[in-house]
């Protein structure tokens with residue numbers, strides 16, 4: 539998938555051989571001031587992962603992959619300014635939080651747009667592409683998990699149609715903190 543939006547960014551799935559760029563953007567995301575709210579992984583943890591980790595992650599979510607898709611926004615100079623990844627979850631499995639997955643669904647993770655591009659509409663275009671991919675895979679709904687204190691992300695998700703499902707996920711690694719599940723039903 540590849541489309542040009544008015545801001546001259548190309549929105550597309552990554553290729554497997556682009557793992558160095560995917561790694562660079564992920565490391566930038568993990569250094570964001572809100573990284574502790576936005577991501578479960580730390581910059582220190584990611585920094586010591588071997589190349590094979592980034593290679594496998596990119597191969598599993600590249601153009602043509604079945605179970606996941608990493609979609610990026612690429613500037614005219616080739617720089618990557620935003621990303622999200624959609625995972626496909628099959629009914630019958632138990633998710634990482636111990637909840638059963640009842641319907642085939644997409645799960646949006648690793649949402650990050652560089653600070654200078656926020657508020658420009660670019661995140662909307664990334665979501666359009668991610669949702670389109672999830673529906674094309676037969677997802678009946680798409681969900682994501684957001685920290686209770688990540689106000690900007692929550693406001694964005696509500697604006698594009700996600701609503702809280704009522705599922706609250708305690709953060710095992712950080713007692714006292716919780717995350718909220720937001721869902722969007724297939725139109």
Ligand SMILES: CC(C)(COP(=O)(O)OP(=O)(O)OC[C@H]1O[C@@H](n2cnc3c(N)ncnc32)[C@H](O)[C@@H]1OP(=O)(O)O)[C@@H](O)C(=O)NCCC(=O)NCCS
Nearest residue numbers: 576649650651656657658661683684689690691693694697
């Ligand atoms: C989350 C993220 C992808 C959203 O993209 P964005 O381009 O910033 O989103 P937008 O600016 O289009 O929408 C955010 C909304 O929150 C509002 N907002 C801005 N700062 C806010 C704050 N501190 N608290 C609450 N709302 C805020 C904006 O005004 C906007 O509202 P509006 O649509 O009514 O005008 C981006 O901010 C980001 O990468 N954040 C860091 C990583 C992150 O948190 N990822 C999500 C993990 S679940």
